[in-house]
Every structure is written in C-alpha cells, then in structure tokens.
Amino acid sequence: MTSIEINELTKRYGAVPAVEGLSFSVAPGRVTGFLGPNGSGKSTTMRLVLGLDRPTSGNALIGGRPYVSYPEPMRRVGALLDATAAHPARTAHQHLLTLALSNRIPERRIGEVLARTGLETAARRRVHTFSLGMRQRLGIAAALLGDPPVLMLDEPGNGLDPEGIAWIRELLRRLAAEGRAVLVSSHQMGETARFADHLVVLGRGRLLADASLEEFVAEHAGAGEEPSLERAYLRLTEEATTYRAKGA
Amino acid sequence: MSATQSVMRPLAPVLRSEWAKIRSVRALQAALLALLLGSTGISLLACGLYDGPGGAAEDFEPVLRSFYGLPFGQIAAVCFGVLVVTSEYSHGGVRLSLAAVPRRGLLLLGKLAVTGGLALTAGLFTGLVSVGGGQALLGEHGTDLAAPGALRAALGCGLYLMLLTLLAAGTAVLVRGPVAALGILVPLLFLLAPVVGTESQVIQFLPDQAGQQILHPQPDGTLGAWTGLAVMAGWAALAVGAGGTALQRRDA
Numbered sequence A: 001m002t003s004i005e006i007n008e009l010t011k012r013y014g015a016v017p018a019v020e021g022l023s024f025s026v027a028p029g030r031v032t033g034f035l036g037p038n039g040s041g042k043s044t045t046m047r048l049v050l051g052l053d054r055p056t057s058g059n060a061l062i063g064g065r066p067y068v069s070y071p072e073p074m075r076r077v078g079a080l081l082d083a084t085a086a087h088p089a090r091t092a093h094q095h096l097l098t099l100a101l102s103n104r105i106p107e108r109r110i111g112e113v114l115a116r117t118g119l120e121t122a123a124r125r126r127v128h129t130f131s132l133g134m135r136q137r138l139g140i141a142a143a144l145l146g147d148p149p150v151l152m153l154d155e156p157g158n159g160l161d162p163e164g165i166a167w168i169r170e171l172l173r174r175l176a177a178e179g180r181a182v183l184v185s186s187h188q189m190g191e192t193a194r195f196a197d198h199l200v201v202l203g204r205g206r207l208l209a210d211a212s213l214e215e216f217v218a219e220h221a222g223a224g225e226e227p228s229l230e231r232a233y234l235r236l237t238e239e240a241t242t243y244r245a246k247g248a
Numbered sequence B: 001m002s003a004t005q006s007v008m009r010p011l012a013p014v015l016r017s018e019w020a021k022i023r024s025v026r027a028l029q030a031a032l033l034a035l036l037l038g039s040t041g042i043s044l045l046a047c048g049l050y051d052g053p054g055g056a057a058e059d060f061e062p063v064l065r066s067f068y069g070l071p072f073g074q075i076a077a078v079c080f081g082v083l084v085v086t087s088e089y090s091h092g093g094v095r096l097s098l099a100a101v102p103r104r105g106l107l108l109l110g111k112l113a114v115t116g117g118l119a120l121t122a123g124l125f126t127g128l129v130s131v132g133g134g135q136a137l138l139g140e141h142g143t144d145l146a147a148p149g150a151l152r153a154a155l156g157c158g159l160y161l162m163l164l165t166l167l168a169a170g171t172a173v174l175v176r177g178p179v180a181a182l183g184i185l186v187p188l189l190f191l192l193a194p195v196v197g198t199e200s201q202v203i204q205f206l207p208d209q210a211g212q213q214i215l216h217p218q219p220d221g222t223l224g225a226w227t228g229l230a231v232m233a234g235w236a237a238l239a240v241g242a243g244g245t246a247l248q249r250r251d252a
Helices: A042-049 A092-102 A108-116 A132-144 A162-177 A189-195 A213-220 A229-240 B003-023 B026-049 B070-089 B093-100 B104-141 B150-175 B178-196 B207-215 B225-249
Strands: A004-013 A016-026 A030-035 A057-062 A077-080 A150-154 A181-185 A198-203 A206-212
Touching: A004 A042, A016 A042, A016 A057, A016 A181, A016 A198, A016 A206, A030 A042, A030 A162, A030 A189, A042 A057, A042 A077, A042 A150, A042 A181, A077 A132, A092 A108, A092 A132, A092 B003, A092 B093, A108 A132, A132 A150, A132 A162, A162 A181, A162 A189, A189 A229, A198 A213, A198 A229, A206 A213, A206 A229, A213 A229, B003 B026, B003 B104, B026 B070, B026 B104, B070 B093, B070 B104, B070 B150, B070 B178, B070 B207, B093 B104, B104 B150, B104 B225, B150 B178, B150 B207, B150 B225, B178 B207, B207 B225
Parallel strands: A030 A181, A030 A198, A077 A150, A150 A181
Antiparallel strands: A004 A016, A004 A057, A198 A206
C-alpha cells in the first residue's frame, strides 16, 4: 500500500510563500479531495511531490521515498497537472507512446488506457483537434498508463461535459476501491462531495483542515442551515481567500 | 555492472522516447529534411552550373565549391536544434517529460544524443554527397574524395553540423524560448562575422568560423582543421553545460 506523505513542506518563490509548513498524508483506498481557493498552494504542492519544483524546506515522499528516486516513476504515481501540456501536433497514441517508452511500459497499455478513458476512436487524431474535455481524458489516460498505486489529478473535471463529469466521478470511486491513493483537486464542491471520502483544505499555503468529508461538513456547518460541503468550505476559507471580487 | 551498463540501462528507454518524440512532430522532421536536402541540393546545383574561372586567374578550390549550399544546412541545423527543445517548452510539455524522467541530466543526455545523432547522420550524408557528387559534376574543374583534404572535409561537414545542432539545442535549454534562442544564435553565427569581417583574429574563434576550417583542404586561418573543430566543440560544450546547469537548478 503506497501513500503520499507531506512533511513540513515549505516553498517560497523569492520572499512569497506558496506553501508554508504543510503536513498531511494521502491514504490508499480512498479519494482525498484537495480543496482551497485559487493561489492557496494546491498545484504547487503537486509539483513539489513530483520533484518539478524544489522545496525550500521539508519534503514529500511516495511510499517513503522521494518521487525522483524511482527509476520508472510513472509506475508509482500517475499525475495530471495540466491538460494542455500534450504536444498539439501528436496524435493521442503518439503522445502516450512517448511517455510509455520512457518508463518501459508495454505498448498494449496504451490501448487499455485509451479504452478506459473513452478515447479509443480518437487514438489516431491529433491533439490540436481535441476539446478541453478530451484533453482532460488524455491527461487521465497518461496518468493511468503505468497502472500506478498513487494518482494525483489537478482539476480533472475542468472542461468535461455532464456525461464526462459523471464518468470521472465513477472512475475516481473505482480507482480508490482498487486500493489506490487518489488525490484530486477541485473547485466543484457539489462534485467533490460526491466522490471524496476525505478532505485536505489549504488556504494561503497553510493547512486549514484534514478530515473526513462527514466530519468536515458537520464541524463547519452553520447553525440553522442545511449542512453542505459548499457552505462548510466557504465558511472555513472566508479569511484565507486571496483573490476575491469586491461587493459581490 | 560495468560503467557502460550503468549508463545504458536507464538511458535506453529515454533514447527510445526521445526518438518517438522527434518522429511524431512534423515540424522537426521538416527541419531535419531541410538540413539533409537544402545544402546538398544547392551545393550540387552550384557545382553543376560552374563553368570555369571567369577572366583573370581565379583562386579556385574545387572542394570548397562543394559546400556552396552549406549556409542553408546551417540554418536548418540551428532551427532543428532549437525546435527540438522549444517544442517541449512552448506549452508546458517539459513538465510531462520531467515527471516521466525526473533525472534531469539523464533526460538531457538522451535528448541530445538522439538530436546530435540525427544531425550527424544528416551531416555525413550532406558532406559525402556534396563532395562526391559535386566533384563529379565539376568534371574537368573538379577532383575527387581521394584528393588531399577532400574526405576530411566531407566527414568534417557531418561533425560540424552535429556540433552546430548541439550548440543550438544547448542554448535553447538555457533560454527556453525560440525567440530568445535565435536572438542569441543568429547574431553569433550569421551576423557577427560578415559585419566585423573575417580578417579579425577574434572572429576566427566564433563557432562557425572555427568549425568551417575543416571544410578547407588547406586551412589558411589562425586555426587548423581539427583545432578549429575543437574550438567549435568547446562552444557547443559551453552551451550544453550552461543549459544543463540551468535545467538542474531551476524549478520546471
């Protein structure tokens, strides 16, 4: 059973702290919703886990080791950071092939993950013809390529149509049921309440909450109102929101 | 495990992946094809159309005539080296690559080995066909690959275009964008020498000026054929070293 452990992680860009003294873990067998306002440090945390950015202090470990220490890391962690990162001139199949070859992943996996993400018929189409929703599916296919025990998806629901949103909800549930550790960031509170077992909430780079969905909603529900994740979340992050329109 | 095995085992999948990347982007294939055909075609044309020295005694060097079209190959080599790198940086693809291969030195080594290998292959073809074919087309004015310095020039052309491509790729890793990379490379390679004049001692140490000595059967500058190429290799190593150091240090 592999999990993600974040230990006293701090990242500053110059003097600006993006993540400050962050500690939490992502356990296998459940979906952990990763919440927080824009700029609260969710994407930074994911980049630090993957070794793309270097922490100022602290560390992030996968199964007790840094991500960069694995010789074939896509077999450990599947990540979707940015659905637009696939080269537009490549076909979906070519894109996945470049990734599979680098980690000695057998080519038959390409067909399997394309089937699992509903892209079989688009395998030979170039990425520049893809909608955002299809790019998200391709990004998820890439994350699943190495059949990893840990998945880390940054807003995978963006751009998906209603059918796609229902599909990803079921996919996340199934991946957790298969025993994988699944960390998913999202701004869709209604959706998150339907797929997450556990929540980690950030505000201005700091940990605001680390609790099960039920505990979180019960704890932050206001008196005399219907308890919902959205209300609980907004109440908690009220003080920690960096970007907000005035007078709304 | 021998030293070779300890490098090759992790490197082999990176080489396959980098080769698949180049194979699947048409712009990269076009740049490579331009490198292959551009200078060869123009050189052969120039040799075929040559009708002897006009008027007064001309200082005609037949082997050099075979590289008449080389400037086109140079531009293609620079574009190929820059594009291989910046096609990955331009839309965040480098994060995907680094997540797949987090050992950054290994990723860069794989990318440069494939890129340099392709440029060397195309460059050797260019050199051998340009000199071999060009001399045949020159007829009575020409010589052949067995002439002194002719084979050296043909093989040197391959090494020259490989080093030029690596210089371009290293610079592109350092600055990440195609505009900034060409902003450095175009003045360095194509503008400084014509503006300042090739008589200047300093100009002879510029990468292209130094490297092109190997194309002359009798180099007449300060640098010889192989020392000139070594100076150019130094430039390429400097660019690759600077790019590699930046890649290791900065956040992706």
